[in-house]
Amino acid sequence: MNATMPMRPIDRYFASYSDDHRNELNQRIHVVAVPAILWSVVALVWCIPSPGPWAKTGIWAALAMFFAWMFYYRLSRPLGLGMLAVLFFCGCLCRLIEIRFGLPTLLWSALAVFVVAWIAQFIGHKYEGRKPSFLTDLVYLLIGPAWVLSKLYRRLGWKY
Template identity: 75%
Template sequence: MSTVAQTSFETRPIDRWFASYSADHRNATNQRIHVFAVPAILWSVIALLWCIPAPGTWFKPGIWAAMAMFAAMLFYYRASRKLGLGMFAQFAVFALLTHWIAQSFGLTVLLWSAVGVFVIAWIAQFIGHKIEGKKPSFLTDLTYLLIGPAWVLAKLYRKLGWSY
C-alpha cells in the first residue's frame, strides 16, 4: 500500500472533514470571521429552535433545541469523543444563555435577538468567503453545517495544545 493511500486509510473521518473544510478556509481573515460567526450562528439556531412552541403539557420551551443539540452531540461524539464532550459543554452554555434570555426578557426578545444574530453572522460569513474567493463548504454538502462548529472547537483545542 502506498504512503498516500495508507495515510488516507488511517485518517479518521473527522480529520478528512476538517481537511476538506480547511481547504475552503485558508485566508486568515476568513478564519477569524468564522471563529466568531460560526458559534454565533450555532447559538442563534439553538435560540430559534427554543422559540418553537412545545406540544402538549409534558414538554417545556426549548424541547426542540434540546433534541437538536442531542442529535448533533451524538454526531460529534461519534466523530471524536473529545470533540463530542467539548460540543456538549458549548451546547450547555448556549442552552443556559438561551434559557436565561427567555426567562428574563421573554420569547419575543429571544426570537428577534436570534434572528438578528443569525442574519449578521451569515453576512459576516459570506463577506469572509468573498475575501477567501471560495464558496461556503455547506453549498457542496450540508454536513458542513455540522462540521463548522467542530472545526472552530478543534482550532481552540489545537491552540490549547489539546488533541481531539
C-alpha cells in the same frame, strides 16, 4: 499522523473544510460567526413551543442539541465532550434570556444574530474567493462549529 493509517472521518472533514477556509480574515470571521450562528439556531429552535397542555419551550432545541452532540461524539470523543459543553452553554444562554427578557426578545435576538453572522460569513468567503463548504455538502453546517472548537483545542495543545 502515521502515513499508513487511514484518516479518521473527522480529519477528512477538517481537511476539506480547511481547504475552503485558508484566508486569515475568513478564518477570523468564522471563529466569531460560526459560534454565533450555532447559538442563533439553537435559540430559534428553542422558541418553538412543544405541543400539549404542558407546552414548554426548549424541548425541540434540547432534542436537536442531543442529536448534534451524538454526531460530534461519534466523530471524536474529545471534541464531542467539548461540543457538549458548547451546546450546554447555548441552552443555558437561551434559558437565561427567555427568563430575564422574555421569549420575543430571544426570538428577535436570535434572528438578528443569525442574519448578521451569515452576512459576515459570506463576506469572509468573498475575501476567500471560495464558496462555503456547506454548498457542496450540508454536513459541513455541523462541521463548522467542531472545526472552530478544534482550533481552540490545538491552541491549548489538546488532542481531538
